[in-house]
Amino acid sequence: MHPEESAHTDTRLVALGRPVAENAAALNPPIVLTSTFRSAGDPEEGDRVYARYSNPTWEPLEAAIADLEGSEVPGLAYASGMAAVAAAFSLVPVGGTVVVPSASYNGTIGLARELSAGGALVLREIDPLDLAATEAALDGADLLWIESPTNPMLDVVDLPALVAAARERRVTVVVDNTFSTPLRQRPLLVGADVVVHSATKYISGHSDVVLGLLIARDADVRERLLRQRTLHGAIPGPFEAWLALRGLRTLALRLDRSEANAHELARRLEHHPALARVRYPGLPADPNHERARAQLDGYGAVVSIELDSVERADAVVSALRVFTPATSLGGVESLVERRRRHPAEPREVPAGLIRLSIGIEHVDDLWRDLEQALEYATGTTGD
Ligand SMILES: Cc1ncc(COP(=O)(O)O)c(C=O)c1O
Incomplete structure (x- = not known):
């Protein structure tokens, strides 16, 4: 279980973050439940001191995610994805300028707007598909935020071009990779x-954990983030970190299956007469398809569909039986949500848009469920 660095990702996922391979060792890291550590020496000597500073249960997960993302320095685990987002914004000096897409995940753009309203930073909102306008916004900025594919519109932005434009201007680039995972x-x-x-x-993959991760490319950025985490205290519980590592072991299998299901459902939904639009970057007709093909190793497992009215969209959600009506995504079970039911959802998201997080169920059961719900809500069949 200690594969070569060149082993396939699927193999590394199984092996990463295991305890040392000695006789009688447990295969899995222990869950260390403690608030403090025996330590009488000099804290600067590297002793473990206090469980807000470090916990051995976080470290296998932090090492594993850094390996997968291609960083030489360990990742950092947080109490939630939003705690990680907030920590990333802390890289911006007070009064600094951040460039953030208006149609980012609503928590991210919501936080950026709050920080800006409170005077902590200056916010320039952009449409990252408009490269020229984004480049102009980067002049004099401190940080560029990129989410791709975006939640829930599934736009794929020109990542190499945006990163190059930011680097030319010495702007720090943060990418929310939640939808693609390091496998894609x-x-x-x-x-x-x-x-x-x-x-x-x-x-994590099983809708039973709330947890965030940051992975920095450089050691000095990691050091700043670690200091911020220690002082602000948004640390994960050890059990959550342990569950996330356990979830990671099956990421390749889960994602392959969910993605194959999503692709097939998007194909079948594409010409359904009840739908105004189907968004999935894997469809050749999707406006971002060519870019997605060039940049991604797979199109992901979220499909967004648009109904022409809120009432019809809500009727579809309530008629589904295999899909569960719930927020969130990325678990083994399929979830469905009309995103604009949240008042905080960006106005760019159409009111009748439904986000489908596709799970690992049998694709035909998911299809039958969608077919009957669309027929019930709109009176139209896909035949
Ligand atoms: C793209 C994206 N980023 C960040 C978050 C925030 O993560 P969490 O809910 O774990 O705080 C979410 C949550 O839905 C998300 O979809």
């Missing part, structure tokens, strides 16, 4: 500085 996209290798994950989603 590795932003640090394209030149991004920091990757964010809501590990609540695909990494």
Whole structure:
């Protein structure tokens, strides 16, 4: 269980973060439940001191995610994805300028707007598909936020071009890689500085954990983030970190199956007369398809569909039986949500858009469920 560095990702996922391979050792890291450590020496000597500073249960997960994202320095685990997002914004000096897409995940853009309203930073909102406008916004900025594919519109942005434009201007680039996971996209290798994950989603994979991760490319950025985490205290519980590592072991299998299901459902839904639009970057007709093909190693497991009215969209959600109506995504079970039911959802998201997080059920059961719900809600069949 200690494969070569060149082993396939699927093999590394199984082996990463295991305890040392000695006789009688447990295969899995222990869950260390403690608030403090015996330590009488000099804290600067590297002793463990206090469990807000470090916990041995976080470290296998932090090492594993850094390996997968292609960083030489360990990742950092947080109490939630939003705690990780907030920590990334802390890289911006007070009064500094951040460039953030208006249609980012609503928590991210919501936080940026709050920080800006309180005077902590200056916010320039952009549409990252408009490269020229984004480049102009980067002049004099401190940080560029990128989410790709975006939640829930599934737009794929030109990651290499945006990163290059930011680097030219010495702007720090943070990429939210929650939707793709390191199995489908590795932003640090394209030149991004920091990757964010809501590990609540695909990494944990079973809708039973709330957890965030940051992975920095450089040791000094990691050091600043570690200091911020220690002082602000948004640390994960050891059990959550342990569950996230356990979830990671099956990420390749879960993602392959969910993604294959999503692709097939998107194909079948594409010409359904009840739908105004189907968004999935794997469809050749999707406006971002060519870019997605060039940048991603797979199109992911979220499909967004648009109904022409809120009432019809809500009727579809309530008629589904295999899909569960719930927020979140990335678990083994399929979830459905009309995103604009949240008042905080960006106005760019159409009111009748439904986000489908596709799980690992049999695709025909998911299809039958969608067919009957669309027929019930709109009176139209896909035949
Ligand atoms: C793309 C994206 N980033 C960040 C977050 C925030 O993560 P968490 O809910 O774990 O705090 C989410 C949550 O839905 C998300 O979808």
